[in-house]
Amino acid sequence: MTSRFDVAAIGNAIVDVIAPCDEAFLEAQALTSGTMMLIDGERAAQLYAAMAAGVEASGGSAGNTVAGVASFGGKAAYIGKIAADQLGEVFTHDMRAQGVHFATAPFEGGEATGRSLINVTPDGQRTMSTHLGVAGQLTPDDVDPTVIEAAAITYLEGYLFDPPSAREAFVKAAGVARAAGNKVAITLSDVFVVDRWRTELLDFLAASTDLVFANENELKALFETDDFDAAVEKLRALVPLAAVTRSEHGSLVIARDETHAVPAYPVHKVVDTTGAGDQYAAGFMFGLAHGRALDDCARLGSLAAAEVIAHYGPRPLVSLKALAKTAGL
Amino acid sequence: MTSRFDVAAIGNAIVDVIAPCDEAFLEAQALTSGTMMLIDGERAAQLYAAMAAGVEASGGSAGNTVAGVASFGGKAAYIGKIAADQLGEVFTHDMRAQGVHFATAPFEGGEATGRSLINVTPDGQRTMSTHLGVAGQLTPDDVDPTVIEAAAITYLEGYLFDPPSAREAFVKAAGVARAAGNKVAITLSDVFVVDRWRTELLDFLAASTDLVFANENELKALFETDDFDAAVEKLRALVPLAAVTRSEHGSLVIARDETHAVPAYPVHKVVDTTGAGDQYAAGFMFGLAHGRALDDCARLGSLAAAEVIAHYGPRPLVSLKALAKTAGL
Numbered sequence: 001m002t003s004r005f006d007v008a009a010i011g012n013a014i015v016d017v018i019a020p021c022d023e024a025f026l027e028a029q030a031l032t033s034g035t036m037m038l039i040d041g042e043r044a045a046q047l048y049a050a051m052a053a054g055v056e057a058s059g060g061s062a063g064n065t066v067a068g069v070a071s072f073g074g075k076a077a078y079i080g081k082i083a084a085d086q087l088g089e090v091f092t093h094d095m096r097a098q099g100v101h102f103a104t105a106p107f108e109g110g111e112a113t114g115r116s117l118i119n120v121t122p123d124g125q126r127t128m129s130t131h132l133g134v135a136g137q138l139t140p141d142d143v144d145p146t147v148i149e150a151a152a153i154t155y156l157e158g159y160l161f162d163p164p165s166a167r168e169a170f171v172k173a174a175g176v177a178r179a180a181g182n183k184v185a186i187t188l189s190d191v192f193v194v195d196r197w198r199t200e201l202l203d204f205l206a207a208s209t210d211l212v213f214a215n216e217n218e219l220k221a222l223f224e225t226d227d228f229d230a231a232v233e234k235l236r237a238l239v240p241l242a243a244v245t246r247s248e249h250g251s252l253v254i255a256r257d258e259t260h261a262v263p264a265y266p267v268h269k270v271v272d273t274t275g276a277g278d279q280y281a282a283g284f285m286f287g288l289a290h291g292r293a294l295d296d297c298a299r300l301g302s303l304a305a306a307e308v309i310a311h312y313g314p315r316p317l318v319s320l321k322a323l324a325k326t327a328g329l
Numbered sequence: 330m331t332s333r334f335d336v337a338a339i340g341n342a343i344v345d346v347i348a349p350c351d352e353a354f355l356e357a358q359a360l361t362s363g364t365m366m367l368i369d370g371e372r373a374a375q376l377y378a379a380m381a382a383g384v385e386a387s388g389g390s391a392g393n394t395v396a397g398v399a400s401f402g403g404k405a406a407y408i409g410k411i412a413a414d415q416l417g418e419v420f421t422h423d424m425r426a427q428g429v430h431f432a433t434a435p436f437e438g439g440e441a442t443g444r445s446l447i448n449v450t451p452d453g454q455r456t457m458s459t460h461l462g463v464a465g466q467l468t469p470d471d472v473d474p475t476v477i478e479a480a481a482i483t484y485l486e487g488y489l490f491d492p493p494s495a496r497e498a499f500v501k502a503a504g505v506a507r508a509a510g511n512k513v514a515i516t517l518s519d520v521f522v523v524d525r526w527r528t529e530l531l532d533f534l535a536a537s538t539d540l541v542f543a544n545e546n547e548l549k550a551l552f553e554t555d556d557f558d559a560a561v562e563k564l565r566a567l568v569p570l571a572a573v574t575r576s577e578h579g580s581l582v583i584a585r586d587e588t589h590a591v592p593a594y595p596v597h598k599v600v601d602t603t604g605a606g607d608q609y610a611a612g613f614m615f616g617l618a619h620g621r622a623l624d625d626c627a628r629l630g631s632l633a634a635a636e637v638i639a640h641y642g643p644r645p646l647v648s649l650k651a652l653a654k655t656a657g658l
Contacts, residue, residue: 017419019426020646053396053423055642056385067382086415086441090346094382097348112415313384317349317641 003182005101006074006289007282008151010143010166010173011062012135012159013080013104014114015087016314018126018274019054021119026127033121034273036128036190038162044131047117056087058094059116059314060135061189062157064275068282068304070098071320074289077101077147079169081138087113094315104142107134124270124309136163140172148173149180152289153211155281158189161197161204174208183288185211187281188218195221205238211288212242213281219244232259243298245280250302253294262298265306265327275314279304283320296329303327332511334430335403335618336611337480339472339495339502340391341464341488342409342433343443344416345643347455347603348383350448355456362450363602365457365519367491373460376446385416387423388445388643389464390518391486393604397611397633399427400649403618406430406476408498410467416442423644433471436463453599453638465492469501477502478509481618482540484610487518490526490533503537512617514540516610517547524550534568540617541571542610548573561588572627574609579631582623591627594635594656604643608633612649625658632656 026033029047039047058067066076078095082088084106091113095102114135119127138160148154154177160166174184186209188194194201201222205212212235216228223231232254235242242254250263283300292300307316307323355362358376368376387396395405407424411417413435420442424431443464445457467489477483483506489495503513515538517523523530530551534541541564545557552560561583564571571583579592612629621629636645636652 048422049425051422051426053387053426053644056419058382090385093377093380096378097380097382312646315382 003152003289004075004150005077005147005152007066007069007153007155007285008077008079008147009062009066009155009157010079010160010169011157012060012114012132013063013082013091014060014116014130014135015091016057016059016116016118016274017048017054018057018118018120018272018312019052021052021121023121025119026121031119031127031129033127034125035192036130036159037192039129039131041131044115044117044129047129051117051119055312056090057313057315058091059275061159061187061278062155063095064278064314065155065282066100067098067315068279068320069286070100071316072283072286072300072324073321074286077151079104079142079144079147081107081134081142083107083111083113083134085113087115101147103144107137109134118274120272120274124273126272126274136166138163138166138169140165140169143169143173143176145176148176149182151177151182153183153185153285155285156184156186158187158193161193161201178208183210184208185213185285187213187277188222191217191221194218198222202238210240212239213277214242215245215277243280243284243301245277251280251298253298255294258294260295260298262295262302265302267306267310270309272312273309275308276305278314279308279316300324300329303329332481332618333404333479334406334476334481336395336398336482336484336614337406337408337476338391338395338484338486339408339489339498340486341389341443341461342392342411342420343389343445343459343464344420345386345388345445345447345603346377346383347386347447347449347601347641348381350381350450352450354448355450360448360456360458362456363454364521365459365488366521368458368460370460373444373446373458376458380446380448384641385419386642386644387420388604390488390516390607391484392424393607393643394484394611395429396427396644397608397649398615399429400645401612401615401629401653402650403615406480408433408471408473408476410436410463410471412436412440412442412463414441416444430476432473436466438463447603449601449603453602455601455603465495467492467495467498469494469498472498472502472505474505477505478511480506480511482512482514482614484614485513485515487516487522490522490530507537512539513537514542514614516542516606517551520546520550523547527551531567539569541568542606543571544574544606572609572613572630574606580609580627582627584623587623589624589627591624591631594631596635596639599638601641602638604637605634607643608637608645629653629658632658
């Protein structure tokens with residue numbers, strides 16, 4: 001049976017505000033390089049005032065991923081909460097302009113569309129301070145079962161483990177997907193998320209997921225160990241399939257009976273690492289939904305990640321479909 | 330006497346929405362490549378819906394110019410009308426983050442901050458469809474005489490010749506600047522603007538300006554001729570100083586008794602020509618305000634233009650001060 005969607009993703013609908021900074025700025029603002037921190041409106045206003053002039057672009061981890069799937073020529077749907085405001089219009093436009101199905105009702109109320117203030121150091125590392133706004137107001141009612149039933153893979157953004165109603169939405173979506181015989185994927189998103197919800201995440205992974213995305217630090221945090229190989233074996237025992245990204249060292253695909261180490265694609269100059277993991281997931285799931293071998297799925301992921309870190313902004317600027325063709329994938 | 334500001338600019342406060350397109354898109358949307366067209370809210374919604382996913386960045390011709398002046402290490406002020414909305418906040422932030430004085434009161438009312446929908450073809454050419462929103466609501470009351478009196482050069486954006494109250498603001502600003510012994514500069518902005526207001530523009534140039542910026546097409550349109558050299562001589566007779574930009578052929582500085590042809594800076598790949606003329610004006614006026622020779626002013630302008638066309642977005646991404654130092658300027 002052909003699915004209507006390769007991937008249906010549920011995530012924080014966020015507009016990114018991206019500006020350059022130096023290491024001294026991160027220190028002065030008490031920010032930890034390479035992480036995502038949740039901030040309230042007051043802190044967002046204060047931090048924004050201190051930031052350099054920037055550019056705005058639709059973001060959100062899972063939003064970036066479905067944009068990547070669409071760029072590969074895949075079919076994607078997105079579920080996430082925006083407000084009926086200008087940034088919400090921008091987010092909606094950018095989704096639909098890429099052919100992504102996006103029909104979540106905007107949140108009516110005082111709060112604004114979520115914003116992530118992203119400070120990028122000269123080494124390309126990004127540090128995100130996210131004011132969720134209405135993004136965290138996602139509820140199980142926002143999960144349209146017909147969308148989940150029609151998707152080969154339902155992809156859940158770990159960041160949404162924070163708001164209780166959004167986590168309920170995950171449980172509903174995973175149940176609908178499994179009942180329809182579809183796969184459930186999740187990204188661990190961030191070491192802070194893993195630290196906050198380790199027990200709950202481990203339970204959810206074991207009970208409800210077929211595919212886990214994590215980077216090296218998130219994986220180590222999940223199993224509270226510095227021993228990468230030990231963490232890999234624990235993850236292998238927990239879920240049927242996982243992909244672990246290791247920055248310039250490529251990625252590791254971990255299945256029950258096989259392991260594939262796939263190198264990273266070379267990048268001339270790393271400009272902004274925002275969205276690297278999101279695009280890796282896009283390539284991997286596009287491949288998986290189209291029946292590709294696991295190592296090719298990882299190569300598609302690496303290719304997409306390499307495209308996005310070579311420029312400012314969290315989504316691909318060129319057709320990943322064309323890029324994959326050129327790369328012989 | 331040292332001025333508090335090198336440049337005080339008055340312009341349409343606009344946020345750019347920049348997306349890639351192909352030539353067929355321009356044709357289908359009845360857009361003329363390389364021009365700026367004013368559109369109403371309904372058309373803006375329709376065009377935006379048809380556009381590809383994009384990025385947002387603070388823009389506006391004169392706004393880009395003062396950002397460039399600040400990037401050179403110059404002191405700048407800006408006068409322009411935003412609404413009290415999210416895009417207005419973005420515009421304000423980006424001005425102040427660069428150290429630009431910006432204190433125009435936001436417009437209170439139903440309309441939104443102005444937006445320019447910019448479609449960029451693969452050759453880097455930009456085609457702008459601008460929904461002015463509240464930007465056109467600028468009035469003489471918004472012109473703070475203390476700012477104009479404190480600026481070595483008052484810079485006027487030709488686009489504001491369209492709304493009558495904004496043109497009155499120009500007349501007021503020019504009067505204040507001249508009375509204070511300061512210079513008045515203007516950019517012709519666009520061939521359509523020149524065609525709409527030729528007589529009025531010619532009168533204003535003769536009566537109230539010390540420095541005119543134009544590109545080749547605007548200059549020819551102003552004097553309704555295809556003879557570039559003839560147009561140059563007419564401009565020389567009209568105003569004390571002018572700088573005419575000729576894309577890859579560099580620029581021509583036209584003073585009463587001297588002419589300087591200055592080549593363009595080489596660019597590896599032209600990505601997006603949005604803001605090229607704005608940055609040329611920034612470099613030229615920064616040089617002029619700092620007592621540089623006219624040919625060096627043109628070189629500073631060419632350098633800034635080369636920086637901005639090598640990437641997406643209308644404002645410099647690197648320090649023009651540092652760039653000028655590296656270039657021996």
